[in-house]
Amino acid sequence: MQPLLNSNDICLQIAGKTILDHVSFQLFPRQILTLIGPNGAGKTSLVRIILGLLKASSGTVAFPRPLRIGYMPQKLHIDATLPLTVGGFLALADRHRKRCRDALERVAISHLYDQPVSGLSGGETQRVLLARALLRKPDLLVLDEPVQGVDVNGQEALYQLITQIRNESGCGILMVSHDLHLVMAATDQVICLNQHICCHGTPEAVSASPAYTELFGVRTALYTHHHDHQHSLHGEVEDCGDHHHG
Amino acid sequence: MADFLLLALLAGLGVALVSGPLGAFVVWRRMAYFGDTLAHSALLGVAAGLWFSIAPGIAVIVICLLMAIGLLALQRQQALATDTLLGILSHSSLALGLIAMYLIPGARVDLESLLFGDLLAVTALETLSIWLVAGFVLGLIYWLWTPLLSITVHEDLAQVEGVNVGLVKTCLMLTLALVIAIAMKVVGVLLITALMVIPAATARRFAISPAQMAVLGSVAGMIAVCLGIAASWWWDTPMGPSIVLSAGLLFLVSLARRARQQKA
Numbered sequence: 001m002q003p004l005l006n007s008n009d010i011c012l013q014i015a016g017k018t019i020l021d022h023v024s025f026q027l028f029p030r031q032i033l034t035l036i037g038p039n040g041a042g043k044t045s046l047v048r049i050i051l052g053l054l055k056a057s058s059g060t061v062a063f064p065r066p067l068r069i070g071y072m073p074q075k076l077h078i079d080a081t082l083p084l085t086v087g088g089f090l091a092l093a094d095r096h097r098k099r100c101r102d103a104l105e106r107v108a109i110s111h112l113y114d115q116p117v118s119g120l121s122g123g124e125t126q127r128v129l130l131a132r133a134l135l136r137k138p139d140l141l142v143l144d145e146p147v148q149g150v151d152v153n154g155q156e157a158l159y160q161l162i163t164q165i166r167n168e169s170g171c172g173i174l175m176v177s178h179d180l181h182l183v184m185a186a187t188d189q190v191i192c193l194n195q196h197i198c199c200h201g202t203p204e205a206v207s208a209s210p211a212y213t214e215l216f217g218v219r220t221a222l223y224t225h226h227h228d229h230q231h232s233l234h235g236e237v238e239d240c241g242d243h244h245h246g
Numbered sequence: 247m248a249d250f251l252l253l254a255l256l257a258g259l260g261v262a263l264v265s266g267p268l269g270a271f272v273v274w275r276r277m278a279y280f281g282d283t284l285a286h287s288a289l290l291g292v293a294a295g296l297w298f299s300i301a302p303g304i305a306v307i308v309i310c311l312l313m314a315i316g317l318l319a320l321q322r323q324q325a326l327a328t329d330t331l332l333g334i335l336s337h338s339s340l341a342l343g344l345i346a347m348y349l350i351p352g353a354r355v356d357l358e359s360l361l362f363g364d365l366l367a368v369t370a371l372e373t374l375s376i377w378l379v380a381g382f383v384l385g386l387i388y389w390l391w392t393p394l395l396s397i398t399v400h401e402d403l404a405q406v407e408g409v410n411v412g413l414v415k416t417c418l419m420l421t422l423a424l425v426i427a428i429a430m431k432v433v434g435v436l437l438i439t440a441l442m443v444i445p446a447a448t449a450r451r452f453a454i455s456p457a458q459m460a461v462l463g464s465v466a467g468m469i470a471v472c473l474g475i476a477a478s479w480w481w482d483t484p485m486g487p488s489i490v491l492s493a494g495l496l497f498l499v500s501l502a503r504r505a506r507q508q509k510a
Contacts, residue, residue: 051406071406078399081446082274083453092396093407136407 002064003028004140004172005050010059012045019045021196022059027140032166032173034203036180037193038215043176044074046193047144050174070138070171072129074145078118086120086128087113094135103131107161122149126158134165141165143175147182159186180207180216251479254365257373258471258489261425261432261441264380266449266464267387268425269442270456271418274398278443279329280317283336285426285438287313289343292360292430296350303375303427310423313339318415340435363434363486365475376428383421387460390417395456433486441467444493451500470496 003026012020020042027033035043048054050061051071078084086109090100104110107127112120120128126146133141146162147155163186166173177183180190184203191200192212199211206212272281288306295305317335321328347355359367368376387394393414396404405411429438445467446459453459473496474489 048402051402053402053405069406071403073400073403076400079274079276081450082398083450083455083459084399085455088455089399092392092399092404095392132403142406 001028004031004063004067005174006060006062006064007046007050008060008062010046010049010056010061012042012049012054013057018195020049020056023193023197024059025191025197025200027172027174029139029172030166030170031189032163032175032187033189033191034175034177034180034183034187035191035193036177036183036206037198038178041194043178043193044144047142047174047176051142067139068136070133070136070141072126072133072141072143072146074148074176076117076125076129080118082118084117085113086115086117089117089128090132090135093132099135100131103134104128106134106165107131123151123154123158126150127161130158130161130165134169137169138171141171141173143173145176145178147177152182155182159183162186180212250366250368251475253368253370253373254485255471255475257368257376258365258432258475259468260373260376260380261429262445262467262471263464264383264425265429265442265467266445266462267460268383268421269444269446269463269467270449270460271387271394271398272422272439272442273446273450274456277422278439279332279336281422281426281439281442283317283332283339284310284313284422285435286336287339287343288426288430288435288438289360290339290346291343291427292355293343293346293350296355297346306427306430307423310426311419314419314423315416318419359434360430361434361436362484363430363432363437365432365485365489368431372431376431379424379428383424386417386421390414391457394418433490437486437490440490440493441470444490444497445470448493448497448500451503466496466500467493 005027007023007025010020010023011018023046025033035046037043045054049056051069086104087097087100090103091097094100101110101113104113107130109124109127109131112124112128117125117128126149130143130146133143143162147158150158159182162173162175165171175183175187180203184207187203189200190203190206192198192206192215194215198215199206199209201209272278287309291306291309292302294300294309295302298305313335317331320331344357347357356364393404393409396407396409397411397414401411425442426438429441433441446463448466449459449462453462470493471489473492475485477483477492478485478488
């Protein structure tokens with residue numbers, strides 16, 4: 001099978017500092033590939049190079065056939081002085097109202113169409129960004145920390161939604177995350193990045209590999225999150241019992 | 247009505263009309279200080295125009311554009327915070343412009359009219375050029391509306407979606423330089439950004455979409471021009487500052503209304 005994307009020996013140096021060191025990988029259609037790594041590992045730089053937003057110092061990104069790329073940025077900051085509704089935000093990518101409503105439907109927030117973007121919760125904002133990426137009918141979805149600012153239950157729901165989108169549309173997905181365990185069920189392949197590729201493979205293989213443990217430590221690997229309350233779709237806590245986190 | 251008053255009104259309305267949409271972008275993109283810096287460098291443009299015997303309008307546009315391009319380049323260095331950088335350039339260019347004025351041999355320049363505007367002295371030709379430039383800028387903003395809004399909301403996202411971010415930004419700088427050049431006569435270099443920022447901020451209270459805010463900004467600006475000219479006529483106050491103060495009072499009145507969309 002022909003890959004969607006071929007990354008060949010990408011290197012990036014900024015001001016003499018090595019950000020990326022000979023990063024090579026391939027991404028295939030219908031595949032979900034997750035980049036994990038600590039802060040400053042170069043994940044976002046790599047994504048920006050793939051998107052054409054940043055130029056690599058050396059190495060190439062090749063797309064064997066022309067691709068439509070849908071991009072979901074890490075966060076969205078809209079100035080409160082800008083009176084923009086969710087519908088208006090989506091219209092920037094596609095003026096067709098019906099298609100915008102359908103995209104919102106797919107990410108299960110069609111009721112937010114007329115709401116101002118600046119008042120959305122973290123989870124709602126991420127879904128709006130995802131809807132905008134979907135409007136482009138992408139062959140490749142690039143998601144930079146798609147669950148940022150979303151509570152843990154919301155994160156699971158969002159990862160399920162991403163898997164569902166892949167299953168329905170057959171697009172390839174490149175995703176950035178800093179937590180392997182949350183993303184484990186939602187990904188086919190994992191690349192563990194720390195300037196260079198430390199290890200890669202299935203999530204199970206990566207989490208068992210010494211390179212991964214060395215990078216994240218045992219504590220992270222054993223971390224679990226206990227819930228004592230339920231969340232609705234929008235992330236509000238519905239039933240608060242005793243609150244003990246961590 | 248006296249002819250000069252009619253011309254003043256027409257010139258003021260032309261500038262207010264175009265300031266609405268442009269001001270909205272200045273507010274959304276937090277470019278107020280940036281606009282101020284460009285406006286201050288306009289004085290340098292006038293000096294350069296006198297020095298090299300170029301039409302002052304053209305010289306102002308060229309200097310503002312050079313300044314804008316220089317600022318964008320310096321911002322990328324990230325060695326200094328943007329507002330520090332703007333603070334340095336804004337006041338240095340104002341000081342340089344003032345000194346250049348004094349050094350020009352034989353030229354007696356009315357500094358006050360450059361700093362605060364001289365709307366009553368506006369000529370028919372100047373009024374015509376204000377409306378031509380305003381029409382051009384409005385056309386450009388209308389044509390580039392979606393990409394302009396798109397880069398304002400999220401630059402990277404816009405670029406991935408195929409917007410030529412560099413080109414659209416350059417166009418925005420060009421329109422800003424053009425409007426500064428025509429607004430100088432009306433309110434002067436020190437008050438130009440006020441004419442963009444205040445009506446747009448007033449409009450925010452009533453607007454539920456970006457396009458509405460742009461249009462209402464024009465309306466608020468035009469009301470301020472009418473009020474300012476009337477006030478200046480009745481109380482014999484300087485016209486440019488009267489227009490800006492009217493805009494400020496309109497904003498105060500608008501505060502009485504709760505901003506829409508903020509309840510959500």
